[in-house]
Amino acid sequence: MLSESSLVCWKCGASLETLSLPLRRLDVCPECDSELHVCRMCRFFDPNSIDQCTQEDAEEVREKERANFCDYYKPQPGAYQSRDTSQSDAAKDKLNALFGDSSGDGSQSTESSSSPRQELEDLFKPNSEK
Numbered sequence: 001m002l003s004e005s006s007l008v009c010w011k012c013g014a015s016l017e018t019l020s021l022p023l024r025r026l027d028v029c030p031e032c033d034s035e036l037h038v039c040r041m042c043r044f045f046d047p048n049s050i051d052q053c054t055q056e057d058a059e060e061v062r063e064k065e066r067a068n069f070c071d072y073y074k075p076q077p078g079a080y081q082s083r084d085t086s087q088s089d090a091a092k093d094k095l096n097a098l099f100g101d102s103s104g105d106g107s108q109s110t111e112s113s114s115s116p117r118q119e120l121e122d123l124f125k126p127n128s129e130k
């Protein structure tokens, strides 16, 4: 099972093995520089609860992705795999699929959008033109 030695960055999933525990407030991810002493990385973080924290005695932290001073902070192993993150990733993939044809190889989408229209125009061409 997961242990504290298998902590990963809540944002990019990079291994945090090189960091010494416990995490300090100023610790950041070696890969993406995200702050790690944050609610999103905490095992008490729960998107479904009222202030997104299951630790009732903890003071409310508004910025869930900024370093906090919370005394109850405990890093959550595998925080990157939380449902919340995978959902936003899926949404991003959908957006990329919709708007991603500016990357250069969008030949398929331009073809498919022009050729049916061409067929339609051929269908509705007046016969007198021939």
Ligand SMILES: [Zn+2]
Pocket (backbone or CB within 6 Å): 009, 010, 011, 012, 013, 014, 029, 030, 031, 032, 033, 034
């Ligand atoms: Zn990271």
